[in-house]
Amino acid sequence: MGRELVTIQVGQCGNQVGRQFWTMALEEHAKHTKNGIFDESMSTFFRNVEHGYDLPMSQRIKNLRARAVLIDMEQGPVAETLNGPLGELFDSSQFLTDVSGSGNNWAHGYALYGAKYKEDILEKLRCATEHCDSLQSFFILHSMGGGTGSGLGTYILSLLEDHYPEVYRFTTAIFPSADDDVITSPYNSMLALHQLTEHADCVIPIENEALFAKVSSTTSKEKSFDGMNRIVARVLTHLTSSMRFEGSLNVDLNEITTNLVPYPKLHYLLSSLSPLTTKSPSYQTVRLSHLFNDIFHVQNQLIQTSPRTNGVMLACGLLFRGNVQISNVQSHLTKLKAEMKLIYWNEDGFKIGLCNVPSLDCPKNQPSVLALSNHGCIVETFDRMQQRFLKLYRRKAHVHHYTEYMEECQFDLALESNRWLIAEYNKLNSIQESPCERQLPQF
Ligand SMILES: Nc1nc2c(ncn2[C@@H]2O[C@H](COP(=O)(O)OP(=O)(O)O)[C@@H](O)[C@H]2O)c(=O)[nH]1
Ligand SMILES: [Mg+2]
Structure with a gap:
């Protein structure tokens, strides 16, 4: 126990998922604190400061601050977090915003904002990591279908790889549904996926379509994001529960990746x-x-x-x-x-x-x-993405918005990377149990 995680939430979706996640993490610790004082279990996600968030329970824990960096290229989602009940979990060294957004364009987020904010982002990361004794992982929350989470989020992944090569990069990525209202989401997802394959250590892909199906169909889409995001928050709190609380068999994130990722790029976990x-x-x-x-x-x-x-x-x-x-x-x-x-x-x-x-x-x-x-x-997820991508790309629709910031060949590289991923997983799917091979000596 006692190893820290720094969460980096990028874009609207990343920040909205983050809000549910922090709410749930606080609720859990409030429920299980023994004497209302800061304890080891909290240090994975929080640190104790002079002025910060007070847990609103009868046994109060005073002055918590989240180990997190909040990034968006528009104001709304981060402002909502800072002005809401979680506001004091974060100080000004922990957030970064711009005003104009990424226009649902991966290349705008990746290339333009990446270059513009590189130094600021590294400074925020430095602040977050210098408070850790033994940083285990970066935890990235973002969507694939928009511009900021998808583009700047994956840019940050490669920054992390360059500047913190020894720290795990664990990503939770929300994939768009078929009826997504972002027209360019197939491009953004495909370009972002290429980056995740190259630069993440482990990815949990979550499809909005699957989340929609689990929340009440009577609520509007906008409203039901909260319910959907709470499911994602459950995955994250559950995943980290044995790093934080007692148990007879503790499993931490390193063990998960060691056990579950047999080949480095095949690091997608259902x-x-x-x-x-x-x-x-x-x-x-x-x-x-x-x-x-x-x-x-x-x-x-x-x-x-x-x-x-x-x-x-x-x-x-x-x-x-x-x-x-x-x-x-x-x-x-x-x-x-x-x-x-x-x-x-x-x-x-x-x-x-x-x-x-x-x-x-x-x-x-x-x-x-x-x-x-x-x-x-x-592979079904990657197949669906590819079909949606090709529907636009065969006609080169909307490509000019991207070539303002990147070379067109990046589309082809991303497509090639996705095809490779599908082929690799399919090769494994088609391996039959092989008695001859099993009889080979074990060395
Ligand atoms: N599950 C979930 N999906 C979201 C949320 N907000 C936006 N999305 C999805 O994210 C994609 C758009 O990306 P968004 O995060 O809004 O763009 P960004 O701000 O440019 O990163 C679309 O597929 C949306 O359906 C959210 O709070 N929860
Ligand atoms: Mg946005």
């Missing part, structure tokens, strides 16, 4: 949660068998795919929260392994984490699980 519902109070007693039944169902995935029927699983992390015994997990795991298609050289490839502190969104301290898997069904 995420799913169980139970997963925003309509509470809905569940009676959650049993381990429910969690195992649901976790690989389409409805529980945060991208639109079915890992039970499509593709091969390369490796998986099952992170449990709440009162869960390892002996019970093992018996369910045996059944699950028999049901899923696992790559033959990693048939035991499940990393298990157990954290005692239950998830906030599971009432009555019931258990829950987050699955992160490196799974070949992810």
Whole structure:
């Protein structure tokens, strides 16, 4: 314990997801603080300062500041955070804004704002990192479909690679839905994906389409972003829970990436949660068998795919929260392994984490699980992106907006990179269990 994460939220989506994330992280720590004093568990995400945020609970913790940098090229989303209830979590060394936005243009965010703000961003990062004793990871939150999160967000990723090569770059990227209102989102996503493949250590892709399906259809899109973003916040708090709280099997981010990324560029992790519902109070007693039944169902995935029927699983992390015994997990795991298609050289490839502190969104301290898997069904996301991209690119529609800031060949390089990714995952999907190869000596 005691290793820090610095969150970098970029663009509207990144900052709105960040708001839900910080709210949830604070709620969790408020609920589990023992004597109302700053403790180790909080130091992953927060530091203790002279004047800062006070946890609004009966046992108050005074003066918290988030380990975060807030960036947007327009004013709205960051201003809303600073002027809202979370405002005092951040000081002026932690945010950076411009006024005119990136016009939903990846190249504008990447090339223009990247060059303009490089030094300012490095200075903000320096401030954030000098307060850490043992910085483990950068946690980047952004969308793929717009201009700032997508363009400047991926520019920052390569800055991090150059200036902090030893620190993990863990990215949560929100992918646009088919009916996205940003016309150029297929270009932005494709260009950003190329950067994620080259410069991130690990990416959790989350599709808005999958999130939409999980929040009530009666609320308007704008309003339901809060509900959708809360699901993303659950993934992030869950992922980091065993770095922050006690548990019988702690798993930290390094272990996840070591276990789940067998090839450096194939670092995309499918995420799913169980139970997963925003309509509470809905569940009676959650049993381990429910969690195992649901976790690989389409409805529980945060991208639109079915890992039970499509593709091969390369490796998986099952992170449990709440009162869960390892002996019970093992018996369910045996059944699950028999049901899923696992790559033959990693048939035991499940990393298990157990954290005692239950998830906030599971009432009555019931258990829950987050699955992160490196799974070949992810090609469906890349395929969909490619189809949407080609629909515009075959006609070169809107290309001139981009060539103001970049060479046109970057489109082709990004497309080539995506095709490579699809081909690599498909190669693994089509590997059949190979008895001859399995009989080879193990050296
Ligand atoms: N899940 C989610 N998606 C968002 C949110 N805000 C914007 N988006 C999506 O993000 C894309 C647009 O990017 P946005 O973050 O607004 O642009 P930027 O400010 O230029 O980075 C579109 O696909 C939107 O549907 C949000 O709060 N939550
Ligand atoms: Mg914006």
